[in-house]
Amino acid sequence: MSSAKHGRRAAPKPPARLRTRSTRESAPHSARRDASATPAPVRTAPKPRTRSLRPAFSVIAMTFVGGMMIATSVPALAITATDPEPRASVYAPVEDSITLAPQTIEVASEAELEPMDSEGYAVEAAPPPIFSEVASVGSVSIVESDAIVWPVVSWEKRASGFGPRSAPCSGCSTFHDGVDFNPGNGTPVMSIADGVVVLATEDGGGLGVNVEVQHNIGGELITSSYAHMQYGSLQVSEGQRVSAGQQIGLVGTTGQSTGPHLHLEMFGADGARFDGFAWLTEHIG
Structure with missing residues (x-):
């Protein structure tokens, strides 16, 4: 049953003073209870202090970095130039103050010194060179050779010797x-001794690709001729000095040849041919 809103029988409203008082009384009480439960910070000194120190640290750090850049970029001479006190340059040479004492040797009194016999030694002059006149080269000075070698490595393999034979x-x-x-075809051909090249041609007629070298062997003029070598294999030219064992070409079959081989001719100043195999065997041993 609802109460009447008007007239005497209307239900009295609760006094507003009591509602307001209870509200006023409850609010301070709850505020005191909250204050006792969680104490509020009274002062926040660290935060303002931290905020004020950050710019100071930044300025100090930037000043330190700038000082390091200046110290590493400015030369040492630029700094010392403003120094009022005179200082030695870092680039000035250091004076050597080391003193060496003279060396001495002590010989015992019982030691016997024997003089060297100068008559036991003799000085021999080098043998004079041979001067040869070559049409394509001119006057050639040929020094005596002290080494003699075979013209090919497998010298024991031979097809035909020196002397009479049936025409092949x-x-x-x-x-x-x-x-x-x-x-074998393509085997290197070598000079038998030191000497001077007096002929090097790919048009040697029946000899084909041919090289001639003059040597001084024991004061005697000896010429060695290498024939039937490959086209394009010449390693020397006329007037060139060669040494014993130096390559001059490759074994071939040019000119009047029945197969790849090296035809070696040897002759003296008179031009007369002699047995080159016998001569090499005697001189090489």
Whole structure:
């Protein structure tokens, strides 16, 4: 049953003073209770202090970095130039103050000194060179050679020796002026001794690709001729000085040849051919 809103029988409203008082009384009480439960910070001194120190630290750090940049970029001479006190340059040479005492040697009194016999030694002059006149080279000075070698590595493989023979081809002679070595096609051909190249040609007629070298062997002028070598294999030119064992070409089959081989001819100042194989055997041992 609802109460009447108007008239005497209307239900009295609760006094507003009591509602307001209870509200006023409850609010301070709850505020005191909250204050006792969680104490509020009274002063926040660290925060303002931290905020004020950050700019100071930044300024100090930037000042330190700038000082380091100046110290590493400015030369030492630029700094010392403003120094009022005179200082030695870091680039000035250091004076050597080391003193060396003279060396001495002590010989015991019982030691015997024997003088060297100067008559036991003799000085021999080098043998004079041979001067040879070559049409394509001119006057050639040839020094004596002290080394003699075989013209190919497999010198024991031979096809034909020096002397009379049956002509192996049309136009070939019945007397062999040289010795034929058969080490194999493309085998290096070497000078038998020190000397001077007096002929180097790829158009040697029946000899094909041919090289001639003059040597001074024991004061005697000896010429060695290397024939039938490959086209394009020449390693020397006329007038060039060569040494014993130096490559001059490759074994081939040019000119009047029945197969790849080295035809070696040897002759003296008179031009007469002799047995090159016998001569090499004697001088090489």
